[in-house]
Amino acid sequence: MEKVRPKKHLGQHFLTDLSIAEKIAASVTGHQGVRKVLEIGPGMGVLTDFLIKGGWDLKLIDIDKESIAYLHKKYPELSENIIEADFLRYDLGKIMGGDYIIAGNFPYNISSQIFFKVLENRDQVLEVVCMLQKEVAKRIASPKGNKDYGILSVFLQAYFDIDYLFSVPPGVFSPPPKVDSGVIRLTRNGVAVLDCDEKLFFRVVKMGFGTRRKTLRNALKSLNLSDELKKDPVFDKRAEQLSVSEFISLTNKLQASWKQ
The missing domain is CATH 1.10.8.100 (rRNA adenine dimethylase, C-terminal domain)
Structure with a gap:
């Protein structure tokens, strides 16, 4: 199969290092026994391969037509679970139902928007394992008193326990981004509703x-x-x-x- 061309306007940087993809997939814990995983922006399925090996009940969502066509050819057995759509605009309840996990190599240009969508769906999203721009990853995991600590830190930490797992250099992507990446894991905490308005x-x-x-x-x-x-x-x-x-x-x- 012909490779998918990374598209700058979609913020695509395809991971090429299989050991890192395997490490990301292994970081998914299945919090509270959840087995459903929604992978955002799978591209050519480098991470997908290891999620499949992990036995997860997997669905894929991507806005890129070329990636969708590639994924249908690569994973005919997942055909009904491959969704061509904009994650930010899609009704996740329609495709997932119940509790689920989100995983993926997030496009840098919309990573913050993805997390606000996660917050909107926090009652069903019990875990997130993702790679994104290191600066943003550090910000999300940052404790109070740190210069990186900000709005997204507080909002996400209100409902999730957050672990910064490891850093990833630019050279393992095609094309290489201009910044380092970071992998984090968000695990839903026990807070159903905040003790305030x-x-x-x-x-x-x-x-x-x-x-x-x-x-x-x-x-x-x-x-x-x-x-x-x-x-x-x-x-x-x-x-x-x-x-x-x-x-x-x-x-x-x-x-x-x-x-x-």
Whole structure:
């Protein structure tokens, strides 16, 4: 079969190192006994081969027509499970049903959007094992107080335990990206619902990091902070200094002050 041409506008960098593909596939644990795996952007199936060997109940989704045609030829036994679609726009409940795992070598240009989609489907996505730009991978796994810690760190860490697994150099891709890559694993934690108003929590986090060099007193000033609330020491801190639980506490303090 003819190889698929990597397309720049789709952010395609095909992994060529089989040992790394095998290592990524081996990092899928099957959290809570889940066997269904949705692979995003399988390309020519380098990772797919090892997921099949692992015995996972596999479905593939790719927006690239050329990749889809290649995958149908390579895996005729998976024909009904190969989906040509934009992952970001697709109703995942239609194709997966119940709990499932997401795996893949994520296109760098949409990796953050993929994770926001994961958050939307967090009640069904119990595990994510993926490779993406190292900078983004580090950001997602970063603890509070680190310069990499940000909005996506807080949102994902609220619902997932996150492990940075290993780094990958550019030379094992075709074409090589200009940056290093990183592999991370997200495992759903036991939090079904945050112990606060979730919409307000998301708003507070976004506002806090929107002007991350400012103290929370200044970053959140448009939220009608009472003079009494402003005295709370938490407002002397910057957003990057707060853990998920501290953002939850801050959200509850804000809501309580508005009811007084």
